[in-house]
Amino acid sequence: MNKAIFLDRDGVLIDNSKHYYIWKSDQLLLIDGVIDNLKILLQKGFLLFVVSNQGGISRGLYTKDDILKLHTELIQTFKANHIEITEAAFCPHHPEIEKCLCRKPDSLMIERLISKHKISKTDSYFVGDSKSDMDAADKIGIRGIQIVPNQNMFPYLSFLNQ
Numbered sequence: 511m512n513k514a515i516f517l518d519r520d521g522v523l524i525d526n527s528k529h530y531y532i533w534k535s536d537q538l539l540l541i542d543g544v545i546d547n548l549k550i551l552l553q554k555g556f557l558l559f560v561v562s563n564q565g566g567i568s569r570g571l572y573t574k575d576d577i578l579k580l581h582t583e584l585i586q587t588f589k590a591n592h593i594e595i596t597e598a599a600f601c602p603h604h605p606e607i608e609k610c611l612c613r614k615p616d617s618l619m620i621e622r623l624i625s626k627h628k629i630s631k632t633d634s635y636f637v638g639d640s641k642s643d644m645d646a647a648d649k650i651g652i653r654g655i656q657i658v659p660n661q662n663m664f665p666y667l668s669f670l671n672q
């Protein structure tokens with residue numbers, strides 16, 4: 511069994527203080543400390559996953575291809591810093607347009623990753639900046655770590671020493 515850190519994207523990895531929806535290269539601004547913090551998590555033996563709501567696709571603000579392209583770029587940026595993201599999952603739906611079971615606070619995205627990558631729930635965590643992240647983690651039964659949006663998550667990584 512593997513252990514994993516599931517990471518929300520916006521407000522946790524990418525700074526979204528200036529843009530609510532992020533889909534373009536020039537909006538790809540990493541939050542302070544992200545590179546160092548992810549390295550620490552990898553050194554502790556966690557697989558890293560990104561789990562993100564992208565309801566802007568359903569709303570027609572940008573396309574699935576825009577997000578796939580941005581995620582490729584995000585993953586390449588991390589790779590250049592010796593950080594491997596095992597998979598980046600996203601929900602393209604918006605509840606006002608189409609209902610689904612993947613959008614957080616539902617947990618289908620996390621459930622799929624857990625079964626595909628043989629993740630032990632008891633050894634894994636969800637790091638997010640919103641209540642819907644914590645609710646999704648609760649629903650599937652993994653521990654949620656709620657950080658302050660767009661700030662260095664380092665102070666919250668003390669759970670690693672427990």
Ligand SMILES: [Mg+2]
Nearest residue numbers: 518520521639
């Ligand atoms: Mg967020």
Ligand SMILES: [Zn+2]
Nearest residue numbers: 601610612613
């Ligand atoms: Zn969905």
